[in-house]
Amino acid sequence: MHKILIHTEEITANGSKLQLQIKLPETIEKVTGVFAGITRLPGVAGPADPADINAGSLWLRIPELRDVFYADRVQELNHLLPEEAIQELMGQAMQPEWWFSGTRYTFFDVTVPVEDTLIEGFYEDESSFATVHYRLNIYLNLYLK
Amino acid sequence: MSYKHNIIKERFDIAVTTADTVFKGEFELDKNAEHLFGLLLTSDSELHLYYRGSQKIQVNDQELFPEDFEAKLLMSGLGVSPNQRVVRIGNVKRGNGKVEVWFKDTSHPSATPFTPYKVILYLFSTVKA
Numbered sequence: 606m607h608k609i610l611i612h613t614e615e616i617t618a619n620g621s622k623l624q625l626q627i628k629l630p631e632t633i634e635k636v637t638g639v640f641a642g643i644t645r646l647p648g649v650a651g652p653a654d655p656a657d658i659n660a661g662s663l664w665l666r667i668p669e670l671r672d673v674f675y676a677d678r679v680q681e682l683n684h685l686l687p688e689e690a691i692q693e694l695m696g697q698a699m700q701p702e703w704w705f706s707g708t709r710y711t712f713f714d715v716t717v718p719v720e721d722t723l724i725e726g727f728y729e730d731e732s733s734f735a736t737v738h739y740r741l742n743i744y745l746n747l748y749l750k
Numbered sequence: 751m752s753y754k755h756n757i758i759k760e761r762f763d764i765a766v767t768t769a770d771t772v773f774k775g776e777f778e779l780d781k782n783a784e785h786l787f788g789l790l791l792t793s794d795s796e797l798h799l800y801y802r803g804s805q806k807i808q809v810n811d812q813e814l815f816p817e818d819f820e821a822k823l824l825m826s827g828l829g830v831s832p833n834q835r836v837v838r839i840g841n842v843k844r845g846n847g848k849v850e851v852w853f854k855d856t857s858h859p860s861a862t863p864f865t866p867y868k869v870i871l872y873l874f875s876t877v878k879a
Contacts (some may be wrong), residue, residue, distance in 0.1 A: 642820070647859060652878040709830045709834070
């Protein structure tokens with residue numbers, strides 16, 4: 606049986622370094638997917654350059670194996686086109702819309718057998734936001750016994 | 751293997767009329783459906799759904815997506831091939847056929863001001879043999 610677990614952390618300072626622990630259900634057999642993104646909180650302006658969507662870096666590891674199984678840049682998901690050049694070209698002619706540029710997000714596939722029910726993580730803010738106040742969302746796709 | 755002609759495609763709407771509120775939708779799968787294998791979210795205001803939406807979805811009293819699962823992760827744009835737009839969820843038994851959605855609207859700086867919008871949920875099931 607599959608289950609999705611969402612772990613959220615609020616990041617409030619520029620250059621924050623955060624150690625986190627994610628408790629998994631007792632019946633977990635393995636982790637089959639990971640997805641991470643951020644959501645800016647209401648009233649907080651984004652980066653001066655909308656193409657600069659990198660927010661920070663995230664590492665996840667299983668303590669019993671002392672091994673990192675996920676390490677990636679975390680981005681602020683937005684509806685803009687991924688290619689900066691096309692974006693600039695489009696920006697002059699029309700407002701980019703989500704349906705045009707829209708992609709479909711998929712989980713990063715992993716197969717991590719878990720015996721202990723704990724995942725450790727480390728997150729470092731590298732954003733260029735004027736005010737740093739956002740929510741880090743970590744989605745874990747779990748396979749339960 | 752499923753072909754397009756033996757897939758039941760259903761559409762359900764939830765009207766989001768006030769900001770920062772949870773709306774519950776309760777629907778029933780077609781009685782000829784056997785397994786639910788995919789879903790897709792769209793809206794008449796995609797930016798609002800993309801930035802403001804999150805939801806919990808249950809089918810047959812089984813949780814498919816937990817609370818706060820962002821709507822943007824269940825959307826597909828024109829950049830995705832039509833055959834790949836559906837978000838696959840495995841084969842979930844129809845059971846009692848009850849589909850419950852708790853849709854939460856949350857203010858977001860990239861989608862203001864709030865205007866009422868509609869959340870459209872498409873469900874794809876295989877037909878009973």
